Amino acid sequence: MVVSISSICLTAVGLSSLSGLAAAQHIISAAQKGAQCCNLLTKAFPSKVAQNGTTAYTTEDQNFWSTSEWLSPSCIFEPTQAKDVAKAVKLFADNECEFAIRGGGHSAVPGAANIDDGILITFTNMKNVSIHTDKEGAQFVSVQPGAVWGDVYAYCDQYSVVPMCGRYYPVGTGLALGAGFSFLSNENGFAVDNVKTYEVILADGTILEASQTSHPDLFRSLKGGGNNFGVVTRYDLYLYQGGPVVGGQIQTPENQTEKWLDLTYDYSVRQAVVDVKTHALPAILYLGDTDEVLTSTPVYYNAHNSSALPPIMAGWYNMTASSDTVRQASYAALAKEFNANQGDGSFQEQRTYTITANREEYARVWYSFLEWGRSIENVTGLTLLHCNMPLTPRMMEAGVEKGSNSLGLAGTDDVLSILYFGLTLETYNETIVNSFNSIFATLQEESKSRGLLNPYIMWNYAGLGQEVFPSYGYSSLGFMKKVSKRYDPKGVFQRLVPGGFKLN
Numbered sequence: 001m002v003v004s005i006s007s008i009c010l011t012a013v014g015l016s017s018l019s020g021l022a023a024a025q026h027i028i029s030a031a032q033k034g035a036q037c038c039n040l041l042t043k044a045f046p047s048k049v050a051q052n053g054t055t056a057y058t059t060e061d062q063n064f065w066s067t068s069e070w071l072s073p074s075c076i077f078e079p080t081q082a083k084d085v086a087k088a089v090k091l092f093a094d095n096e097c098e099f100a101i102r103g104g105g106h107s108a109v110p111g112a113a114n115i116d117d118g119i120l121i122t123f124t125n126m127k128n129v130s131i132h133t134d135k136e137g138a139q140f141v142s143v144q145p146g147a148v149w150g151d152v153y154a155y156c157d158q159y160s161v162v163p164m165c166g167r168y169y170p171v172g173t174g175l176a177l178g179a180g181f182s183f184l185s186n187e188n189g190f191a192v193d194n195v196k197t198y199e200v201i202l203a204d205g206t207i208l209e210a211s212q213t214s215h216p217d218l219f220r221s222l223k224g225g226g227n228n229f230g231v232v233t234r235y236d237l238y239l240y241q242g243g244p245v246v247g248g249q250i251q252t253p254e255n256q257t258e259k260w261l262d263l264t265y266d267y268s269v270r271q272a273v274v275d276v277k278t279h280a281l282p283a284i285l286y287l288g289d290t291d292e293v294l295t296s297t298p299v300y301y302n303a304h305n306s307s308a309l310p311p312i313m314a315g316w317y318n319m320t321a322s323s324d325t326v327r328q329a330s331y332a333a334l335a336k337e338f339n340a341n342q343g344d345g346s347f348q349e350q351r352t353y354t355i356t357a358n359r360e361e362y363a364r365v366w367y368s369f370l371e372w373g374r375s376i377e378n379v380t381g382l383t384l385l386h387c388n389m390p391l392t393p394r395m396m397e398a399g400v401e402k403g404s405n406s407l408g409l410a411g412t413d414d415v416l417s418i419l420y421f422g423l424t425l426e427t428y429n430e431t432i433v434n435s436f437n438s439i440f441a442t443l444q445e446e447s448k449s450r451g452l453l454n455p456y457i458m459w460n461y462a463g464l465g466q467e468v469f470p471s472y473g474y475s476s477l478g479f480m481k482k483v484s485k486r487y488d489p490k491g492v493f494q495r496l497v498p499g500g501f502k503l504n
């Protein structure tokens with residue numbers, strides 16, 4: 001029997017039988033396994049692997065929105081083309097190597113896009129954005145997975161076109177594997193519904209294109225399925241008429257909260273439904289350091305060359321604003337402005353649930369969440385962020401004609417409200433995080449007892465442990481599991497990519 005030198009545990013166990021070898025392979029530590037995998041990877045790609053201790057490694061390892069994602073990968077793979085990714089994924093599958101996949105690194109779920117003792121794949125060298133024309137003469141934009149949405153806006157702004165993508169500059173392409181709210185969602189649905197083609201690397205290293213006409217089962221599953229089916233190496237996105245448009249941010253002090261709640265409700269059930277070019281992202285914050293509450297709402301009118309909000313949005317001026325930046329601007333400039341207070345380097349936690357739009361419930365939820373925040377004393381840097389985003393029937397239907405998605409929402413007649421709860425701390429504090437999880441559970445339970453809870457949990461805003469895929473419904477989840485078996489029979493993306501929301 002040949003015993004490899006690397007099976008160093010064998011001597012410790014002191015067995016030479018076959019079962020002893022199997023046991024030995026089991027007890028090889030995760031760190032040793034990771035190091036072995038990195039050796040294999042480095043042999044295959046001598047110039048594309050960043051090793052522990054180098055500047056490249058540290059920069060990549062900390063290139064995340066939340067510090068909860070700063071982990072200790074065994075090494076970091078920086079491919080430059082889809083073929084590199086294909087070869088590497090095959091190598092990982094053949095050798096049972098664990099890995100993580102990072103897009104823009106904006107998930108707040110610890111371990112979603114980084115890993116301890118495994119390989120982190122980043123797309124720092126795959127950030128290209130280019131516009132093409134298909135056979136029918138329609139333009140689309142091809143985006144490599146390392147580009148951030150701000151780069152995409154900046155490129156598309158030059159041609160006065162815009163795809164459906166994230167609203168904040170440094171957020172990444174992973175958004176288009178979850179659901180994805182965009183500036184034009186009231187008209188066109190989720191970001192996933194506006195993907196024309198995903199180029200994806202399967203577990204066996206096959207490169208294929210998933211679209212309405214090519215592997216439509218995989219196409220549908222990727223739209224909501226996150227990192228469960230493969231590594232996406234290119235997103236082709238439909239384009240719409242773009243900017244400049246009118247947009248900006250309206251902020252108010254705490255004494256405008258009731259008006260803000262009125263407007264959030266009016267926007268959800270009326271503005272967003274009646275005029276699909278409207279957009280708002282109603283947000284309210286609590287800043288623990290100063291005990292201050294402020295509302296802060298990006299508002300838009302997505303009509304090319306628009307220079308003022310339309311009359312249906314006039315209510316946003318009913319509040320007494322402390323600041324108002326609404327003007328004509330490019331999408332890239334607006335995406336940059338909104339991100340100004342969302343920099344990297346803090347500890348972030350988030351949670352979400354969905355209710356039927358209801359003005360009283362909006363108030364109950366916010367005031368309870370605020371009361372919880374105010375009960376926490378003497379923790380510097382504590383910030384709560386609460387957003388309330390509508391899901392209109394039109395948005396939920398928009399995906400059907402473009403190949404459908406996995407979200408299980410089509411056929412809902414009510415306007416739904418996606419409620420977002422964010423917690424920011426300078427550093428991790430277990431007591432506060434546990435308490436945050438428990439206030440969240442209480443809020444959700446109370447919405448349920450009032451008959452207002454909708455089962456949908458939006459992938460993009462969900463937190464660790466939330467049951468995203470079961471929330472799509474039994475039939476959708478069953479379909480996704482079948483598709484996973486079909487394209488990844490060995491379960492590589494279930495077993496070897498442990499981070500993020502998993503099907504199994």
Ligand SMILES: Cc1cc2nc3c(=O)[nH]c(=O)nc-3n(C[C@H](O)[C@H](O)[C@H](O)COP(=O)(O)OP(=O)(O)OC[C@H]3O[C@@H](n4cnc5c(N)ncnc54)[C@H](O)[C@@H]3O)c2cc1C
Nearest residue numbers: 103104105106107113167172174175180181227232460500
């Ligand atoms: C400041 C801020 C603003 C936001 N704005 C919006 C918004 O306007 N609309 C909205 O819907 N959401 C928004 N989000 C939420 C956002 O959709 C999620 O955070 C999303 O995960 C970001 O994608 P990413 O590529 O940056 O994340 P990452 O953390 O890099 O990845 C998220 C998940 O996707 C997987 N993944 C990423 N790339 C690939 C790939 N190429 N192949 C396979 N799997 C991959 C990762 O493994 C990981 O599990 C925002 C978040 C923040 C922090």
Ligand SMILES: *[C@@H]1O[C@H](CO)[C@@H](O)[C@H](O)[C@H]1NC(C)=O
Nearest residue numbers: 031052053072073074075117
């Ligand atoms: C990286 O190097 C540091 C310092 O030598 C060490 O403490 C750490 O365990 C290493 N991490 C990995 C994943 O090998």
Ligand SMILES: *[C@@H]1O[C@H](CO)[C@@H](O)[C@H](O)[C@H]1NC(C)=O
Nearest residue numbers: 127128129130131142144155
């Ligand atoms: C990258 O994008 C530019 C346009 O932005 C395009 O000209 C070029 O061909 C693209 N390169 C690759 C490798 O896709």
Ligand SMILES: *[C@@H]1O[C@H](CO)[C@@H](O)[C@H](O)[C@H]1NC(C)=O
Nearest residue numbers: 252253254255256320321322
């Ligand atoms: C609301 O609060 C602001 C700032 O604290 C204050 O200037 C303003 O007078 C208040 N308005 C009302 C109607 O109380």
Ligand SMILES: *[C@@H]1O[C@H](CO)[C@@H](O)[C@H](O)[C@H]1NC(C)=O
Nearest residue numbers: 160241243244303304305306
């Ligand atoms: C938008 O405004 C620019 C500059 O004034 C003008 O050139 C362009 O034709 C306008 N576009 C439309 C569709 O009106």
Ligand SMILES: *[C@@H]1O[C@H](CO)[C@@H](O)[C@H](O)[C@H]1NC(C)=O
Nearest residue numbers: 259262263266314315316318
């Ligand atoms: C805005 O204020 C006007 C005048 O007070 C009122 O008629 C209207 O209903 C308000 N709109 C909203 C959306 O609050």
Ligand SMILES: *[C@@H]1O[C@H](CO)[C@@H](O)[C@H](O)[C@H]1NC(C)=O
Nearest residue numbers: 288374375376377378379380
């Ligand atoms: C918070 O700090 C204040 C002033 O420093 C102090 O009086 C108070 O007791 C502290 N509260 C708690 C709960 O530690």
Ligand SMILES: *[C@@H]1O[C@H](CO)[C@@H](O)[C@H](O)[C@H]1NC(C)=O
Nearest residue numbers: 376377378379429430431432
């Ligand atoms: C964590 O937060 C609690 C308040 O909930 C505070 O009492 C404690 O000092 C904090 N711990 C650290 C390490 O900051």
